Amino acid sequence: xxxxxxxxxxxxxxxxxxxxxxxxxxxxxxxxxxxxxxxxxxxxxxxxxxxxxxxxxxxxxxxxxxxxxxxxxxxxxxxxxxxxxxxxxxxxxxxxxxxxxxxxxxxxxxxxxxxxxxxxxxxxxxxxxxxxxxxxxxxxxxxxxxxxxxxxxxxxx
Numbered sequence: 001x002x003x004x005x006x007x008x009x010x011x012x013x014x015x016x017x018x019x020x021x022x023x024x025x026x027x028x029x030x031x032x033x034x035x036x037x038x039x040x041x042x043x044x045x046x047x048x049x050x051x052x053x054x055x056x057x058x059x060x061x062x063x064x065x066x067x068x069x070x071x072x073x074x075x076x077x078x079x080x081x082x083x084x085x086x087x088x089x090x091x092x093x094x095x096x097x098x099x100x101x102x103x104x105x106x107x108x109x110x111x112x113x114x115x116x117x118x119x120x121x122x123x124x125x126x127x128x129x130x131x132x133x134x135x136x137x138x139x140x141x142x143x144x145x146x147x148x149x150x151x152x153x154x155x156x157x
Contacts, residue, residue: 004028084116
């Protein structure tokens with residue numbers, strides 16, 4: 001039996017809701033990435049901080065170490081699309097885990113930018129993993145039927 005790990009960072013709950021939908025449909029263990037220092041709640045401040053962190057390659061410390069991916073077969077990796085890439089807490093996870101030989105399935109939420117370079121940037125951070133096609137949803141618009149169809153296309157359902 002395949003073991004799924006659903007790792008995600010969510011600032012506004014959109015990515016968390018999508019992660020929970022994936023868990024409901026495909027099963028698996030949820031692992032929320034929570035940065036030690038919270039991001040600002042004021043949108044403009046959040047955008048400025050995220051841009052600085054992404055530009056500098058900053059990897060924020062996490063409050064709790066992430067679940068080890070070692071005993072899982074498929075790693076669903078969720079992030080908001082920030083500046084066309086993954087949020088820094090997800091980059092922290094990827095820098096601290098070996099996903100060699102694992103199947104990695106990205107998913108993201110966005111405010112109009114689609115998936116940007118999320119999949120490509122994840123591929124760069126885990127080059128020895130098998131990357132599968134991702135899923136992108138505008139804010140909280142993901143429909144269970146669409147997620148189910150995506151998972152079925154991946155052979156997960």
